[in-house]
Amino acid sequence: MSDEHIASRHSVIVRLTHWTVVLSVIGLFVTGIGILVSHPRLYWGETGSVGTESLVDLPIPFTIGPSVWNRPFHFLFAWMLVLTGLVYVAGGLLTQHVRDDLLPARADLRVNHVMRVISEHMRWNRRGENGTASYNVVQRLTYLAVVFVLFPTIIWTGLAMSFGVTSVFPMLATALGGHQSARTLHFVLVVLLLLFAIVHVVMLGRGGFWTNVRAMITGFTPLGGRGR
Amino acid sequence: MSRPLTRRTFLAAGLATAAGASGVGAAIRYADRFDLIPPDHSGVVGIGETLTYATQRLLTSRHSLAREFTRNDISRVAPVNGPHPRDEKYLSLLADGFRRWRLSIEGLVSRPVTLSLDELKRLPQESHILLHACEEGWSYIAEWTGVRLASVLDLTGMRPEARYVVFEPFANPNQSGSVVRVLWDSIDVADALHAQTLLAYAMNGDALPADHGAPVRLRLGRHLGYKNTKYLSRIVVTDRRDLYRKSRGTWYGGI
Numbered sequence: 001m002s003d004e005h006i007a008s009r010h011s012v013i014v015r016l017t018h019w020t021v022v023l024s025v026i027g028l029f030v031t032g033i034g035i036l037v038s039h040p041r042l043y044w045g046e047t048g049s050v051g052t053e054s055l056v057d058l059p060i061p062f063t064i065g066p067s068v069w070n071r072p073f074h075f076l077f078a079w080m081l082v083l084t085g086l087v088y089v090a091g092g093l094l095t096q097h098v099r100d101d102l103l104p105a106r107a108d109l110r111v112n113h114v115m116r117v118i119s120e121h122m123r124w125n126r127r128g129e130n131g132t133a134s135y136n137v138v139q140r141l142t143y144l145a146v147v148f149v150l151f152p153t154i155i156w157t158g159l160a161m162s163f164g165v166t167s168v169f170p171m172l173a174t175a176l177g178g179h180q181s182a183r184t185l186h187f188v189l190v191v192l193l194l195l196f197a198i199v200h201v202v203m204l205g206r207g208g209f210w211t212n213v214r215a216m217i218t219g220f221t222p223l224g225g226r227g228r
Numbered sequence: 229m230s231r232p233l234t235r236r237t238f239l240a241a242g243l244a245t246a247a248g249a250s251g252v253g254a255a256i257r258y259a260d261r262f263d264l265i266p267p268d269h270s271g272v273v274g275i276g277e278t279l280t281y282a283t284q285r286l287l288t289s290r291h292s293l294a295r296e297f298t299r300n301d302i303s304r305v306a307p308v309n310g311p312h313p314r315d316e317k318y319l320s321l322l323a324d325g326f327r328r329w330r331l332s333i334e335g336l337v338s339r340p341v342t343l344s345l346d347e348l349k350r351l352p353q354e355s356h357i358l359l360h361a362c363e364e365g366w367s368y369i370a371e372w373t374g375v376r377l378a379s380v381l382d383l384t385g386m387r388p389e390a391r392y393v394v395f396e397p398f399a400n401p402n403q404s405g406s407v408v409r410v411l412w413d414s415i416d417v418a419d420a421l422h423a424q425t426l427l428a429y430a431m432n433g434d435a436l437p438a439d440h441g442a443p444v445r446l447r448l449g450r451h452l453g454y455k456n457t458k459y460l461s462r463i464v465v466t467d468r469r470d471l472y473r474k475s476r477g478t479w480y481g482g483i
Contacts, residue, residue, distance in 0.1 A: 039365030046297070046359055049366035051305040067364050068477045075483060076276030163361070163450045164284040164482030167292040174295075179359055179367050 006222050009215040013091035018216055020084040025193070027077035032190065034070030037063040042187060046178035055184060078158065085151060101135060102144050108137040124206065146196055150189060157186035263391070263416065267472035268479045281480045288482075290418040294449030297357040302432060303368035306360075312438040313459060318398065326443035329398070331427075335465035338385030345443050348429060351375040351383075356424055362453040363477065372447045374428035378421045381465075386417070389467045393420040395446050398461035413457050413473045414466075415448065424449025427460065451481035 010018075040060035041048070048054060092098040108114075117138045135143065159165045160172040160182035176182045204212040215221040259265055264282035268274055312318065321329050326345050334340040353375060361367035377393070394414040419425055428447040429436050436442045441458025448455055454477060464471075472479055 035363075035365070039362075041365075046301065047303045047367045047369055049303075049305055049307045049368055051307065052303070064364065071363055071483070072273040072276060072478045075280055075478075076273055079276050079279045161361070162284075162483050163294055163359075163452065164288055167294045167450050167482075168288050170295050179361060183365060 006220045008219060009221045010219050011091075011095055011097060012219065013088065013095065014097060015216055015219055017084050017088035017091070021081060021088070024077045024080040024084065025197070028074060028081065029190070029194070031070040031074040031077060034066040035074060036060070036187070038065070038067035042184040043180035044177060044184060045180055048180045078155075081151075082155060085147075089147070102140050102147070104137045104140040108140075114138060114141075121203070121206075142196070146193070150193055150196070154186065154189045154193065157182045157189060161186070263418070266480050267392070267414075267469045273478070277478050277480060280483060284480075284482050285418070288450070290421075291423070292450070294358060294424055297359065297369050299357065299371065301369045302357065302371060306368045306370055306431075306440070307362075307366060308439040309362060309364075309453070312442065313398075318459070321398075322438055322442065329443050329461075331444060331460055331463065333380060333384050333463045333465075335394075335463075336387040336390040336467060337381070337465050338387065339383070341380075341384055343380075345429065348375055348380075348427065348444065351379050354426070355430075356426065356447070356449065358424065358447070358449055360453050360456070363481075371432050372426055372428040373430035373433075374426040374444070374447065376423070377425045377427055377446070378423075380427060380463075381420065384465075386465055390417055390465045391467045391469070392416055392465075392472060394464040394466055394471060395457040395460055396462040396464070397457055397459040413455060414471070414479070415446075415451075415455065419448060419450070422449065448481070452483065455481035 036058070037060055040058040040062065041050070041054040042056040042058070043052070044055050089098075092102070114137055117136050121138065156172060157176065159169075160176055161179060166173045173179055173182055176185055211221060256265065259282055264278075264285050266274075266277055266281040269278045312322070329345055330342045331344075331348065332340070332342045353373060355371055355373040357369060357371045359367055359369050381393075392414045393416075394412060396412045415425075424447075426447040427444050428441075429444045431437060431440055436445060441456075441460075444460045445458040446456050446460065
């Protein structure tokens, strides 16, 4: 693959874990909705039920039944996500992916630089970018936040609803305000993840949607192509 | 950096996969010896169930206690999924204050016993204020009073081969499915001997209401609501894995 018309883009660990995470997140999202519809109300604190005051009543009709068989699949996909996440983070640290591709350069963290990158994104303007092999500062900060803040807190709020887990680590639930608070935050964080996923897919259009998807599958991107 | 697949890396990957697969097989046999494999371990969903059960069993040391609350935390509303049975036998026991009700504890025990409600109440009594969460998403806090299952199993003794404790509700499960939602269920010995596993006959200071499982229900500190079998009539200690439950959802409820 020393063809001079293509450049190496994503390592095999990044590609495999990326698509496994995509699969498990889709699975978690679908089964999560399957659980949510059996009680589409959100509360704060430890308790909440029909007949008590809710924080939000989601505009979804109560549908009893699907939660029972969606829950086991939800945990199956959760295990898939957690184990893949561990492989990604361990691999990312060992191969310097985190340091080289995700941690922003100190100089790039200046506020006006960040603002300029954002405004270029807003205007769909790719001027001033230094090629496909490197993420810009906004991408780096976003990916770091998703990998090291959003996913861990989604997993935390999920575990905080487990009686087995909170019997060992009660702080996981109490620090969030209780069982129902954990459930509500789990929902809110998933909405944030969904927003990220939408923006992420839309942004693939910059530099060519298929060029970017192909790079994440094969690991390579054509030199001089639109993907630069 | 990514390199193309050569024959050597392909062979190495194949050997590693074979070694990994036999390693997983050995690990499963080893894990089973330490009671880390749940009865519903088969199928795709069984992979997640087994990972969850084994991880929690290793993590929780079998003794960790669920969070307890204060009387001030007790919820005003305590919802019920499925009202009490409507068959004649249950209704006549209910009308009689369960004086003719008996709980039988049998199976792999040294001394099978049959206890009346009064006899059960004469055993050491304790109360726990616990969070009860339905797998649907709602939850409430209530105080449960009863006897530790461990105290009852002390009376009967458990044979060393015992692995699971099966709970049969009093009502005939063959009535309308919506009446008795959980037909029968089981827990492992670790949960049976757990300090917060109660045979509860009182709730918030009063006799257990009919819809909450009168006269006696199982109350587990570390499980979701559906594992807390109501309207108990028979407890069977067993080593049989195929008898674990006639209900829906995953067997392990500490999730």
